[in-house]
Amino acid sequence: MGALLLLPLLLLLPWAAGGAAVCGRCPGPPRNGSVVARYCASRAGAESEGRCCRERGARPERLLGLDLSNCSLRSLPPGLAEAAAAVVLDLTENPLAALPSGSFLGFTHLQQLAVPLALECPGGSSAWEEVTTLQSSRLCQGQRNPCNGSGELAWSCPENAACAPDGPGLVQCLCDSPFHGYKCLREGTFPVLLFCGILGAVTLGLSLLLWGTQRRKAKTP
Structure with a gap:
């Protein structure tokens, strides 16, 4: 029964960590000269944590930037959604083949995205105020509504x-x-009350069923 009570807490851990897993996807702090490092240095009250830039003292802590440059990524990491609140994101110097449609679903705050030159800005150039190229990277700036x-x-x-x-x-x-x-x-x-009532009844029924099953197993010699 205790394990069942812990399950919701375990499900909430990635959210509570505020992107902790994706911040450690690559070793070290944001790389010198990256758009994330420059943004973090220019913003008052921001500090680096792993490859992330966070808003110091904010509760809950807000992830402002994520530097995944030169991480040998061939595809976007599964935990990228943890950084949905990011304003700045750097994906340069990675052998990324493509950016699948919907990869940045929920990234409504994103204002600067650096990608390898071989890739287009997500949503196309029309989704951004300005698109510039520099050596081997492409910078998408100013997300349009x-x-x-x-x-x-x-x-x-x-x-x-x-x-x-x-x-x-x-x-x-x-x-x-x-x-x-x-x-x-x-x-x-x-019908919120009806929905919650049905959901609660189903959850309680499943919990009792699992508890009874575990109890019988414990009694079996």
């Missing part, structure tokens, strides 16, 4: 929904109150 764009960036949501940015060139459609459900077609308050 796709909901306010035109042409390639134009995006429309269904009726009763509002557009919200969700990363470079990515959007999500949020239902206006009191609408909810598929394409925001259902009107009225979401």
